Amino acid sequence: xxxxxxxxxxxxxxxxxxxxxxxxxxxxxxxxxxxxxxxxxxxxxxxxxxxxxxxxxxxxxxxxxxxxxxxxxxxxxxxxxxxxxxxxxxxxxxxxxxxxxxxxxxxxxxxxxxxxxxxxxxxxxxxxxxxxxxxxxxxxxxxxxxxxxxxxxxxxxxxxxxxxxxxxxxxxxxxxxxxxxxxxxxxxxxxxxxxxxxxxxxxxxxxxxxxxxxxxxxxxxxxxxxxxxxxxxxxxxxxxxxxxxxxxxxxxxxxxxxxxxxxxxxxxxxxxxxxxxxxxxxxxxxxxxxxxxxxxxxxxxxxxxxxxxxxxxxxxxxxxxxxxxxxxxxxxxxxxxxxxxxx
Amino acid sequence: xxxxxxxxxxxxxxxxxxxxxxxxxxxxxxxxxxxxxxxxxxxxxxxxxxxxxxxxxxxxxxxxxxxxxxxxxxxxxxxxxxxxxxxxxxxxxxxxxxxxxxxxxxxxxxxxxxxxxxxxxxxxxxxxxxxxxxxxxxxxxxxxxxxxxxxxxxxxxxxxxxxxxxxxxxxxxxxxxxxxxxxxxxxxxxxxxxxxxxxxxxxxxxxxxxxxxxxxxxxxxxxxxxxxxxxxxxxxxxxxxxxxxxxxxxxxxxxxxxxxxxxxxxxxxxxxxxxxxxxxxxxxxxxxxxxxxxxxxxxxxxxxxxxxxxxxxxxxxxxxxxxxxxxxxxxxxxxxxxxxxxx
DNA sequence: GATATAATCTAAAAGGTTTTACTAAATAGA
DNA sequence: TCTATTTAGTAAAACCTTTTAGATTATATC
Numbered sequence: 033x034x035x036x037x038x039x040x041x042x043x044x045x046x047x048x049x050x051x052x053x054x055x056x057x058x059x060x061x062x063x064x065x066x067x068x069x070x071x072x073x074x075x076x077x078x079x080x081x082x083x084x085x086x087x088x089x090x091x092x093x094x095x096x097x098x099x100x101x102x103x104x105x106x107x108x109x110x111x112x113x114x115x116x117x118x119x120x121x122x123x124x125x126x127x128x129x130x131x132x133x134x135x136x137x138x139x140x141x142x143x144x145x146x147x148x149x150x151x152x153x154x155x156x157x158x159x160x161x162x163x164x165x166x167x168x169x170x171x172x173x174x175x176x177x178x179x180x181x182x183x184x185x186x187x188x189x190x191x192x193x194x195x196x197x198x199x200x201x202x203x204x205x206x207x208x209x210x211x212x213x214x215x216x217x218x219x220x221x222x223x224x225x226x227x228x229x230x231x232x233x234x235x236x237x238x239x240x241x242x243x244x245x246x247x248x249x250x251x252x253x254x255x256x257x258x259x260x261x262x263x264x265x266x267x268x269x270x271x272x273x274x275x276x277x278x279x280x281x282x283x284x285x286x287x288x289x290x291x292x293x294x295x296x297x298x299x300x301x302x303x304x305x306x307x308x309x310x311x312x313x314x315x316x317x318x319x320x321x322x323x324x325x326x327x328x329x330x331x332x333x334x335x336x337x338x339x340x341x342x343x344x345x346x347x348x349x350x351x352x353x354x355x356x357x358x359x360x361x362x363x364x365x366x367x368x369x370x371x372x373x374x375x
Numbered sequence: 376x377x378x379x380x381x382x383x384x385x386x387x388x389x390x391x392x393x394x395x396x397x398x399x400x401x402x403x404x405x406x407x408x409x410x411x412x413x414x415x416x417x418x419x420x421x422x423x424x425x426x427x428x429x430x431x432x433x434x435x436x437x438x439x440x441x442x443x444x445x446x447x448x449x450x451x452x453x454x455x456x457x458x459x460x461x462x463x464x465x466x467x468x469x470x471x472x473x474x475x476x477x478x479x480x481x482x483x484x485x486x487x488x489x490x491x492x493x494x495x496x497x498x499x500x501x502x503x504x505x506x507x508x509x510x511x512x513x514x515x516x517x518x519x520x521x522x523x524x525x526x527x528x529x530x531x532x533x534x535x536x537x538x539x540x541x542x543x544x545x546x547x548x549x550x551x552x553x554x555x556x557x558x559x560x561x562x563x564x565x566x567x568x569x570x571x572x573x574x575x576x577x578x579x580x581x582x583x584x585x586x587x588x589x590x591x592x593x594x595x596x597x598x599x600x601x602x603x604x605x606x607x608x609x610x611x612x613x614x615x616x617x618x619x620x621x622x623x624x625x626x627x628x629x630x631x632x633x634x635x636x637x638x639x640x641x642x643x644x645x646x647x648x649x650x651x652x653x654x655x656x657x658x659x660x661x662x663x664x665x666x667x668x669x670x671x672x673x674x675x676x677x678x679x680x681x682x683x684x685x686x687x688x689x690x691x692x693x694x695x696x697x698x699x700x701x702x703x704x705x706x707x708x709x710x711x712x713x714x715x716x717x718x
Numbered sequence: 719g720a721t722a723t724a725a726t727c728t729a730a731a732a733g734g735t736t737t738t739a740c741t742a743a744a745t746a747g748a
Numbered sequence: 749t750c751t752a753t754t755t756a757g758t759a760a761a762a763c764c765t766t767t768t769a770g771a772t773t774a775t776a777t778c
Contacts, residue, residue: 081766087490118448
């Protein structure tokens, strides 16, 4: 019933627990004959060191936690996160780290954080002001923010504002004036203010392009949408039923834009002839849908890798007892990718 | 630098470490005034119990490990796993458990397993004979197999054979004789024999339908493909260049079938007029592509939930010291879903 | 033959919590 | 007033490993 531990192996091999530990971790401290005997005994008994005990003493578990802004089921439905997690995990492979995902669960991230034996967090979609994040800071647990504003910790962001600007600019320059904007809903709610960095930046980018050529910004043409195809569909339909007849559409996420394409086609519109569409993210789906989605490219995969690199950097500077006042804020570039949903 | 521990809090609050522990876990053992004082002090000092120490003594971490058959980057590109993980995580939410994914890393799953502080594993796509799995069994770590043959542990599988049979039957009954089969490559390689349960079952199902109406089974019409759209594309092209001119196609995974659709359309074929296609899985993509993919439905989400349910059942029977000789082997049903790629 | 060094191995501490068993003080019961 | 019970708190063991410092024996040096 009980799992075999180091003492069991030691007893059977006729040595001390220390010797068993050495046999695995510092074999040069032991007679090679003894090492072999101990290893044999261990294999025979199916012994593996208890990872919790090991992590407890080493003060590190080799696990990094990824804190996600939405329940895992929502996140997994979003191609943006697939690529992002791929980026992190490719780095994990190289560094022999394991990955653990944390999502708001039963409304309580706190609990999940409290019982996570991780060496640090990559936090996606929260600002530093967020309650959970400030808790980590107080506790002295290292973290890196992604898609969120930071000053006390390293962060990775993209140039959301510029990307959005490029997309909107492209459309207004072509003469469009009735542009429907399906914005991330995180820009609206007032309950979770901390989430809103990315959405606000994209909104500002769109707005800047409008202002530059004096296109009127009408709030009723900006709809909040959840980041999913369903969200895009529903909001396009809602806009249409309110009497809006856009000639172009800006989707603040690819999933939203793709949903909108489908809704538009279903209403008999032709894309891009009747409706030009530009999304955001350049997720894998963008090049797969028909017609291919024009969108703002961001280096999602790289974002994940850089985030983990920064976290590892934090560990190293902590180990070297360097208090780097200059925490690294990384900004990755964005650019416009034109495919079939624009002419 | 050092994280505040229970002793620090105890000292500052003028009580013993035991009292601090009680303040959080068994407040009724303490004067409520004392409880408040301790809790205040803890919050003030940013104290959280060390999860490793806690897990060490509790002999459980509240984390379940999901062992995947491919690197995480591959898995995340596969919609089948999205839905499957969603199923597990919905159950995790309900049970206040955390989720940790393990993938073959640097060729060594062993290492990752060894340092994973998990209460049990959900193992996807491996048979019981697999080296890592037998290691777990020997070690006495609980696990549940998904998409793999089991006798010593609980398992969740679908009726792969019947689903495949239904798909093939539909096509042969309509008179097709030149049917290209893009099979999971796991059915072929001889190095990783343990992986092949699912693929072999699907192959047998296809074959049974062929045999039933005496359609000749030609091995050169069966191609191994990786489970991705790229894989489907490449293999359809390869078949075409070998001179094969199928009138119908069976894809052993939706991703493969979708890739094949695209390759066929690119060659000027009309789907379903020139080529009828049936996939496998009924992943979310199946209903999104144009034309909608006819496919074999399996309850992927439920599969994830059931897997975790079984694992929890294992914990309970272990706690009750019940050695259930009758380990549960769950078989979920499959059925055919017809959409636009069949007439 | 005595001493210095190297080779093997072990005892004990440390890591941070929870839990069990126990003490001391206060209250209740008679 | 004395005993029984409750209340409030603590000391120490347990969880399992790694690591440090030390012990014992064998080997090399002079």
